[in-house]
Amino acid sequence: MLNVSPAGAAVAGQRPRGHLRAVGTEPSQHGIEVQLTVNGTPHQLELDTRTTLLDLLREHLHLTGTKKGCDHGQCGACTILLDGRRVLSCLSLAASHDGADITTIEGLSREEQLHPMQRAFIDHDGFQCGYCTPGQICSAIGMLQEWKAGWPSMVTMEGTEHHPHLDIADLRERMAGNLCRCSAYPNIRDAILDVARHSA
Template identity: 55%
Template sequence: MPHHHPDGPDRPTRRRFLQSAALTASAAEQPAAPVPAQAPPSVPARPVRLHINGKEYALSLEPRVTLLDALREVVGLTGAKKGCDHGQCGVCTVLSDGRRINACLTLAVMQEGRHITTIEGLADGETLHPMQAAFVARDALQCGFCTPGQICSAVGMLAEAGAGAASTVQPPPAALPQSLSDAEIRERMSGNICRCGAYQNIVAAVRDATGAMRRS
Protein backbone atom coordinates (compact mmCIF):
# COMPACT_ATOMS: atom_id res chain seq x y z
CA MET A 1 0.00 0.00 0.00
CA PRO A 2 1.55 3.36 -0.99
CA HIS A 3 2.46 5.68 1.81
CA HIS A 4 1.57 9.41 1.52
CA HIS A 5 3.90 11.84 3.15
CA PRO A 6 2.02 14.23 5.46
CA ASP A 7 3.49 17.19 3.50
CA GLY A 8 2.88 15.65 0.08
CA PRO A 9 1.08 17.30 -2.84
CA ASP A 10 -2.35 16.11 -1.66
CA ARG A 11 -2.13 17.81 1.71
CA PRO A 12 -2.80 21.58 1.99
CA THR A 13 -0.03 23.47 3.71
CA ARG A 14 0.03 26.81 5.49
CA ARG A 15 2.13 28.28 2.70
CA ARG A 16 -0.33 27.17 0.01
CA PHE A 17 -3.25 28.52 2.04
CA LEU A 18 -1.63 31.93 2.42
CA GLN A 19 -0.72 32.04 -1.27
CA SER A 20 -4.29 31.21 -2.22
CA ALA A 21 -5.70 33.83 0.15
CA ALA A 22 -3.33 36.48 -1.24
CA LEU A 23 -4.36 35.71 -4.81
CA THR A 24 -8.03 35.90 -3.86
CA ALA A 25 -7.56 39.24 -2.08
CA SER A 26 -5.59 40.62 -5.02
CA ALA A 27 -8.35 39.68 -7.41
CA ALA A 28 -10.95 41.29 -5.17
CA GLU A 29 -8.98 44.56 -5.04
CA GLN A 30 -8.97 44.98 -8.80
CA PRO A 31 -11.03 48.07 -9.66
CA ALA A 32 -14.30 47.46 -11.36
CA ALA A 33 -14.65 48.51 -14.95
CA PRO A 34 -15.77 52.16 -15.08
CA VAL A 35 -19.39 52.70 -15.95
CA PRO A 36 -19.76 55.18 -18.82
CA ALA A 37 -21.21 58.46 -17.58
CA GLN A 38 -24.63 59.19 -18.95
CA ALA A 39 -25.64 62.72 -19.78
CA PRO A 40 -28.69 63.89 -17.82
CA PRO A 41 -31.85 64.02 -19.88
CA SER A 42 -32.41 67.36 -21.50
CA VAL A 43 -35.13 69.56 -20.10
CA PRO A 44 -36.76 72.07 -22.42
CA ALA A 45 -36.27 75.72 -21.51
CA ARG A 46 -39.26 77.79 -20.56
CA PRO A 47 -39.85 81.55 -20.47
CA VAL A 48 -39.04 83.11 -17.11
CA ARG A 49 -39.51 86.76 -16.15
CA LEU A 50 -37.32 87.97 -13.31
CA HIS A 51 -37.44 91.37 -11.63
CA ILE A 52 -33.85 92.16 -10.67
CA ASN A 53 -32.58 95.46 -9.27
CA GLY A 54 -35.62 97.32 -10.57
CA LYS A 55 -35.47 95.87 -14.09
CA GLU A 56 -37.51 93.18 -15.81
CA TYR A 57 -35.63 90.38 -17.55
CA ALA A 58 -37.39 88.07 -20.00
CA LEU A 59 -35.29 84.91 -20.00
CA SER A 60 -35.47 81.39 -21.39
CA LEU A 61 -34.22 78.95 -18.76
CA GLU A 62 -34.36 75.28 -17.94
CA PRO A 63 -36.52 74.81 -14.83
CA ARG A 64 -33.54 73.37 -12.93
CA VAL A 65 -31.29 76.45 -13.37
CA THR A 66 -30.53 78.03 -10.01
CA LEU A 67 -31.05 81.71 -9.38
CA LEU A 68 -27.30 82.07 -8.86
CA ASP A 69 -26.46 80.61 -12.26
CA ALA A 70 -29.16 82.71 -13.91
CA LEU A 71 -27.75 85.87 -12.33
CA ARG A 72 -24.14 85.11 -13.19
CA GLU A 73 -24.29 83.22 -16.47
CA VAL A 74 -27.40 84.65 -18.13
CA VAL A 75 -28.05 88.14 -16.77
CA GLY A 76 -24.37 88.95 -16.27
CA LEU A 77 -24.59 90.11 -12.65
CA THR A 78 -21.49 88.50 -11.17
CA GLY A 79 -21.50 90.24 -7.80
CA ALA A 80 -23.11 87.22 -6.15
CA LYS A 81 -20.33 84.64 -5.99
CA LYS A 82 -20.43 80.87 -6.12
CA GLY A 83 -18.69 79.46 -3.06
CA CYS A 84 -19.73 76.10 -1.64
CA ASP A 85 -22.81 75.84 -3.92
CA HIS A 86 -24.52 74.03 -1.02
CA GLY A 87 -25.95 76.90 1.02
CA GLN A 88 -23.29 76.67 3.74
CA CYS A 89 -21.07 79.73 3.19
CA GLY A 90 -23.49 82.57 2.40
CA VAL A 91 -21.30 83.96 -0.39
CA CYS A 92 -24.24 83.94 -2.83
CA THR A 93 -26.67 85.80 -0.55
CA VAL A 94 -29.12 88.11 -2.34
CA LEU A 95 -32.42 89.67 -1.29
CA SER A 96 -35.80 88.37 -2.44
CA ASP A 97 -38.59 90.78 -1.54
CA GLY A 98 -36.19 92.17 1.04
CA ARG A 99 -35.48 88.79 2.65
CA ARG A 100 -32.01 87.28 2.40
CA ILE A 101 -31.75 83.98 0.54
CA ASN A 102 -28.98 81.75 -0.76
CA ALA A 103 -29.17 82.09 -4.53
CA CYS A 104 -27.52 78.69 -4.99
CA LEU A 105 -30.39 76.92 -3.21
CA THR A 106 -33.34 78.39 -5.09
CA LEU A 107 -34.39 77.85 -8.68
CA ALA A 108 -34.77 80.87 -10.91
CA VAL A 109 -38.32 79.86 -11.84
CA MET A 110 -39.26 79.98 -8.16
CA GLN A 111 -38.45 83.70 -8.04
CA GLU A 112 -40.91 84.85 -10.66
CA GLY A 113 -43.07 87.65 -9.30
CA ARG A 114 -40.55 88.57 -6.63
CA HIS A 115 -38.15 91.51 -6.46
CA ILE A 116 -34.54 90.35 -6.42
CA THR A 117 -31.83 92.71 -5.19
CA THR A 118 -28.16 91.89 -5.67
CA ILE A 119 -25.10 93.80 -4.54
CA GLU A 120 -25.24 95.69 -7.84
CA GLY A 121 -28.67 97.06 -6.97
CA LEU A 122 -28.04 98.40 -3.47
CA ALA A 123 -26.41 101.68 -4.40
CA ASP A 124 -28.47 104.69 -5.52
CA GLY A 125 -26.54 105.72 -8.59
CA GLU A 126 -23.14 106.88 -7.39
CA THR A 127 -24.30 106.99 -3.77
CA LEU A 128 -23.40 103.88 -1.86
CA HIS A 129 -25.90 102.14 0.38
CA PRO A 130 -25.10 102.90 4.05
CA MET A 131 -24.01 99.29 4.51
CA GLN A 132 -21.64 99.48 1.56
CA ALA A 133 -20.24 102.77 2.83
CA ALA A 134 -19.72 101.31 6.30
CA PHE A 135 -17.84 98.30 4.88
CA VAL A 136 -15.55 100.67 2.98
CA ALA A 137 -15.01 102.95 5.98
CA ARG A 138 -14.27 100.05 8.32
CA ASP A 139 -12.14 98.18 5.76
CA ALA A 140 -14.38 95.18 6.47
CA LEU A 141 -12.88 92.92 3.82
CA GLN A 142 -9.65 91.35 2.72
CA CYS A 143 -9.90 89.28 -0.48
CA GLY A 144 -13.45 90.59 -1.03
CA PHE A 145 -14.89 87.30 -2.30
CA CYS A 146 -17.50 87.02 0.46
CA THR A 147 -18.18 90.76 0.68
CA PRO A 148 -21.23 91.00 -1.65
CA GLY A 149 -22.96 88.25 0.28
CA GLN A 150 -21.93 89.76 3.63
CA ILE A 151 -23.39 93.15 2.68
CA CYS A 152 -26.65 91.77 1.26
CA SER A 153 -27.03 89.54 4.31
CA ALA A 154 -26.41 92.44 6.68
CA VAL A 155 -29.04 94.58 4.94
CA GLY A 156 -31.57 91.75 5.16
CA MET A 157 -30.58 91.02 8.75
CA LEU A 158 -31.27 94.58 9.88
CA ALA A 159 -34.68 94.46 8.19
CA GLU A 160 -35.43 91.22 10.04
CA ALA A 161 -34.35 92.71 13.38
CA GLY A 162 -36.37 95.83 12.73
CA ALA A 163 -39.44 93.71 12.01
CA GLY A 164 -39.06 92.01 15.39
CA ALA A 165 -37.42 88.71 14.39
CA ALA A 166 -36.05 86.97 17.45
CA SER A 167 -32.55 85.58 17.85
CA THR A 168 -30.82 83.36 20.38
CA VAL A 169 -29.03 86.36 21.90
CA GLN A 170 -31.87 88.67 22.84
CA PRO A 171 -35.67 88.86 22.60
CA PRO A 172 -37.16 90.48 19.49
CA PRO A 173 -36.89 94.27 19.70
CA ALA A 174 -39.97 96.39 19.21
CA ALA A 175 -38.16 98.22 16.42
CA LEU A 176 -34.67 98.45 15.03
CA PRO A 177 -32.53 99.71 17.93
CA GLN A 178 -29.92 102.42 17.64
CA SER A 179 -27.32 99.66 17.58
CA LEU A 180 -27.17 95.90 17.95
CA SER A 181 -24.69 94.33 20.33
CA ASP A 182 -21.66 92.65 18.79
CA ALA A 183 -22.93 89.28 20.00
CA GLU A 184 -26.27 89.95 18.36
CA ILE A 185 -24.66 90.87 15.06
CA ARG A 186 -22.41 87.82 15.11
CA GLU A 187 -25.32 85.50 15.82
CA ARG A 188 -27.56 86.97 13.15
CA MET A 189 -24.74 86.98 10.59
CA SER A 190 -23.47 83.49 11.44
CA GLY A 191 -24.60 82.08 8.09
CA ASN A 192 -22.00 84.15 6.26
CA ILE A 193 -18.43 82.87 6.40
CA CYS A 194 -15.34 85.01 5.84
CA ARG A 195 -12.37 82.73 5.22
CA CYS A 196 -10.01 85.69 5.65
CA GLY A 197 -11.30 86.22 9.18
CA ALA A 198 -12.33 89.87 8.85
CA TYR A 199 -15.16 89.38 11.33
CA GLN A 200 -14.11 92.11 13.74
CA ASN A 201 -14.32 94.80 11.07
CA ILE A 202 -17.47 93.29 9.57
CA VAL A 203 -19.21 93.51 12.94
CA ALA A 204 -18.03 97.10 13.34
CA ALA A 205 -19.34 97.99 9.87
CA VAL A 206 -22.75 96.47 10.56
CA ARG A 207 -22.88 98.32 13.88
CA ASP A 208 -22.09 101.63 12.16
CA ALA A 209 -24.63 101.01 9.39
CA THR A 210 -27.33 100.22 11.91
CA GLY A 211 -27.15 103.74 13.31
CA ALA A 212 -26.85 105.32 9.85
CA MET A 213 -29.88 103.44 8.52
CA ARG A 214 -31.85 104.29 11.64
CA ARG A 215 -31.14 108.00 11.20
CA SER A 216 -32.05 107.92 7.51
Protein backbone atom coordinates in the same frame (compact mmCIF):
# COMPACT_ATOMS: atom_id res chain seq x y z
CA MET B 1 -31.46 79.28 -23.67
CA LEU B 2 -31.61 83.03 -22.88
CA ASN B 3 -34.14 85.54 -24.10
CA VAL B 4 -33.79 88.90 -22.40
CA SER B 5 -36.41 91.28 -23.70
CA PRO B 6 -36.45 95.04 -22.99
CA ALA B 7 -40.19 94.79 -23.57
CA GLY B 8 -40.41 92.45 -20.60
CA ALA B 9 -41.67 95.30 -18.42
CA ALA B 10 -45.01 95.49 -20.21
CA VAL B 11 -45.35 91.72 -20.39
CA ALA B 12 -44.42 91.34 -16.74
CA GLY B 13 -47.15 93.77 -15.75
CA GLN B 14 -49.80 91.76 -17.59
CA ARG B 15 -48.95 88.27 -16.40
CA PRO B 16 -49.92 87.24 -12.84
CA ARG B 17 -47.11 86.26 -10.56
CA GLY B 18 -46.54 82.56 -10.17
CA HIS B 19 -47.69 81.75 -13.71
CA LEU B 20 -45.08 79.67 -15.55
CA ARG B 21 -45.33 78.59 -19.16
CA ALA B 22 -43.37 75.60 -20.40
CA VAL B 23 -41.30 76.42 -23.44
CA GLY B 24 -42.05 73.81 -26.09
CA THR B 25 -39.34 74.98 -28.48
CA GLU B 26 -36.51 74.31 -26.04
CA PRO B 27 -34.12 71.53 -27.09
CA SER B 28 -34.28 70.35 -23.49
CA GLN B 29 -37.57 69.06 -22.15
CA HIS B 30 -36.89 71.04 -18.99
CA GLY B 31 -37.41 74.52 -20.50
CA ILE B 32 -39.59 77.09 -18.78
CA GLU B 33 -40.26 80.83 -19.11
CA VAL B 34 -39.53 83.01 -16.09
CA GLN B 35 -39.98 86.74 -15.61
CA LEU B 36 -37.91 88.52 -12.98
CA THR B 37 -36.98 92.07 -12.11
CA VAL B 38 -33.28 92.26 -11.29
CA ASN B 39 -31.88 95.53 -9.94
CA GLY B 40 -34.88 97.37 -11.33
CA THR B 41 -34.65 95.90 -14.84
CA PRO B 42 -37.29 93.40 -16.02
CA HIS B 43 -36.09 90.22 -17.72
CA GLN B 44 -37.98 87.51 -19.55
CA LEU B 45 -35.90 84.35 -19.76
CA GLU B 46 -36.23 80.82 -21.04
CA LEU B 47 -34.39 78.57 -18.61
CA ASP B 48 -33.84 75.00 -17.70
CA THR B 49 -36.10 74.35 -14.70
CA ARG B 50 -33.04 73.27 -12.71
CA THR B 51 -31.33 76.67 -13.03
CA THR B 52 -30.61 78.30 -9.69
CA LEU B 53 -30.89 82.03 -9.11
CA LEU B 54 -27.12 82.09 -8.67
CA ASP B 55 -26.47 80.60 -12.10
CA LEU B 56 -29.16 82.79 -13.66
CA LEU B 57 -27.44 85.91 -12.31
CA ARG B 58 -23.88 84.89 -13.15
CA GLU B 59 -24.24 82.87 -16.34
CA HIS B 60 -27.32 84.37 -18.00
CA LEU B 61 -27.38 88.01 -16.85
CA HIS B 62 -23.59 88.30 -16.34
CA LEU B 63 -23.99 89.87 -12.90
CA THR B 64 -20.91 88.31 -11.35
CA GLY B 65 -20.92 90.31 -8.12
CA THR B 66 -22.89 87.49 -6.49
CA LYS B 67 -20.26 84.85 -5.76
CA LYS B 68 -20.35 81.09 -6.04
CA GLY B 69 -18.52 79.87 -2.96
CA CYS B 70 -19.52 76.46 -1.67
CA ASP B 71 -22.61 76.06 -3.90
CA HIS B 72 -24.19 74.16 -0.98
CA GLY B 73 -25.71 76.98 1.08
CA GLN B 74 -23.00 76.87 3.73
CA CYS B 75 -20.87 79.99 3.17
CA GLY B 76 -23.30 82.81 2.35
CA ALA B 77 -21.21 84.26 -0.49
CA CYS B 78 -24.21 84.02 -2.84
CA THR B 79 -26.65 85.94 -0.61
CA ILE B 80 -29.00 88.28 -2.48
CA LEU B 81 -32.17 90.18 -1.58
CA LEU B 82 -35.31 88.53 -2.94
CA ASP B 83 -38.42 90.69 -2.50
CA GLY B 84 -36.44 92.47 0.22
CA ARG B 85 -35.46 89.35 2.16
CA ARG B 86 -32.03 87.75 2.17
CA VAL B 87 -31.78 84.35 0.50
CA LEU B 88 -29.04 81.99 -0.60
CA SER B 89 -29.24 82.12 -4.37
CA CYS B 90 -27.34 78.84 -4.82
CA LEU B 91 -30.22 76.96 -3.14
CA SER B 92 -33.06 78.84 -4.85
CA LEU B 93 -34.47 77.68 -8.17
CA ALA B 94 -35.26 80.52 -10.55
CA ALA B 95 -38.49 78.80 -11.65
CA SER B 96 -39.76 79.02 -8.07
CA HIS B 97 -39.53 82.81 -8.07
CA ASP B 98 -41.34 83.88 -11.22
CA GLY B 99 -42.29 87.55 -10.88
CA ALA B 100 -39.86 88.21 -8.03
CA ASP B 101 -37.90 91.40 -7.44
CA ILE B 102 -34.21 90.66 -6.94
CA THR B 103 -31.47 92.99 -5.73
CA THR B 104 -27.82 92.01 -6.03
CA ILE B 105 -24.72 93.85 -4.91
CA GLU B 106 -24.70 95.67 -8.27
CA GLY B 107 -28.15 97.11 -7.59
CA LEU B 108 -27.60 98.59 -4.13
CA SER B 109 -26.14 101.94 -5.14
CA ARG B 110 -28.40 104.73 -6.39
CA GLU B 111 -27.27 107.39 -8.86
CA GLU B 112 -23.62 106.54 -8.21
CA GLN B 113 -24.16 106.88 -4.44
CA LEU B 114 -23.11 103.82 -2.49
CA HIS B 115 -25.59 102.16 -0.17
CA PRO B 116 -24.78 103.05 3.47
CA MET B 117 -23.73 99.44 4.10
CA GLN B 118 -21.32 99.50 1.17
CA ARG B 119 -19.87 102.77 2.40
CA ALA B 120 -19.51 101.40 5.94
CA PHE B 121 -17.62 98.33 4.70
CA ILE B 122 -15.17 100.64 2.93
CA ASP B 123 -14.84 103.02 5.88
CA HIS B 124 -14.21 100.16 8.33
CA ASP B 125 -12.08 98.10 5.94
CA GLY B 126 -14.56 95.23 6.31
CA PHE B 127 -12.90 92.97 3.76
CA GLN B 128 -9.58 91.55 2.66
CA CYS B 129 -9.81 89.39 -0.46
CA GLY B 130 -13.38 90.65 -0.98
CA TYR B 131 -14.82 87.38 -2.24
CA CYS B 132 -17.42 87.09 0.53
CA THR B 133 -18.13 90.83 0.65
CA PRO B 134 -21.15 91.00 -1.71
CA GLY B 135 -22.89 88.28 0.29
CA GLN B 136 -21.89 89.86 3.59
CA ILE B 137 -23.31 93.23 2.55
CA CYS B 138 -26.59 91.86 1.15
CA SER B 139 -27.02 89.65 4.21
CA ALA B 140 -26.29 92.55 6.57
CA ILE B 141 -28.93 94.71 4.88
CA GLY B 142 -31.53 91.95 5.11
CA MET B 143 -30.50 91.12 8.67
CA LEU B 144 -30.99 94.69 9.86
CA GLN B 145 -34.45 94.75 8.35
CA GLU B 146 -35.27 91.51 10.21
CA TRP B 147 -33.88 92.94 13.46
CA LYS B 148 -35.86 96.17 13.14
CA ALA B 149 -39.01 94.16 12.45
CA GLY B 150 -38.49 92.30 15.73
CA TRP B 151 -37.58 88.91 14.31
CA PRO B 152 -35.99 86.81 17.06
CA SER B 153 -32.57 85.19 16.94
CA MET B 154 -31.22 82.37 19.07
CA VAL B 155 -29.71 85.04 21.32
CA THR B 156 -32.97 86.90 21.88
CA MET B 157 -34.91 83.65 22.29
CA GLU B 158 -32.60 82.66 25.14
CA GLY B 159 -34.02 85.49 27.25
CA THR B 160 -31.30 88.03 26.65
CA GLU B 161 -32.54 91.48 27.61
CA HIS B 162 -33.67 93.44 24.58
CA HIS B 163 -31.33 96.28 23.69
CA PRO B 164 -32.42 99.42 21.84
CA HIS B 165 -29.30 98.93 19.73
CA LEU B 166 -28.08 95.76 18.04
CA ASP B 167 -25.56 94.15 20.38
CA ILE B 168 -22.52 92.11 19.34
CA ALA B 169 -23.82 88.72 20.46
CA ASP B 170 -27.05 89.18 18.54
CA LEU B 171 -25.17 90.42 15.48
CA ARG B 172 -22.86 87.41 15.49
CA GLU B 173 -25.78 85.01 15.71
CA ARG B 174 -27.75 86.71 12.95
CA MET B 175 -24.74 86.84 10.58
CA ALA B 176 -23.46 83.35 11.39
CA GLY B 177 -24.40 82.06 7.93
CA ASN B 178 -21.89 84.34 6.21
CA LEU B 179 -18.33 83.09 6.42
CA CYS B 180 -15.14 85.06 5.79
CA ARG B 181 -12.04 82.97 5.10
CA CYS B 182 -9.85 86.02 5.69
CA SER B 183 -11.33 86.41 9.20
CA ALA B 184 -12.18 90.08 8.73
CA TYR B 185 -15.03 89.65 11.22
CA PRO B 186 -14.07 92.48 13.63
CA ASN B 187 -14.23 95.06 10.82
CA ILE B 188 -17.36 93.51 9.31
CA ARG B 189 -18.97 93.72 12.74
CA ASP B 190 -17.97 97.37 13.16
CA ALA B 191 -19.33 98.27 9.73
CA ILE B 192 -22.71 96.67 10.41
CA LEU B 193 -22.98 98.18 13.88
CA ASP B 194 -22.16 101.60 12.45
CA VAL B 195 -25.06 101.34 9.97
CA ALA B 196 -27.36 99.96 12.67
CA ARG B 197 -26.61 102.90 14.95
CA HIS B 198 -27.26 105.49 12.24
CA SER B 199 -30.47 103.86 11.03
CA ALA B 200 -32.03 103.15 14.43
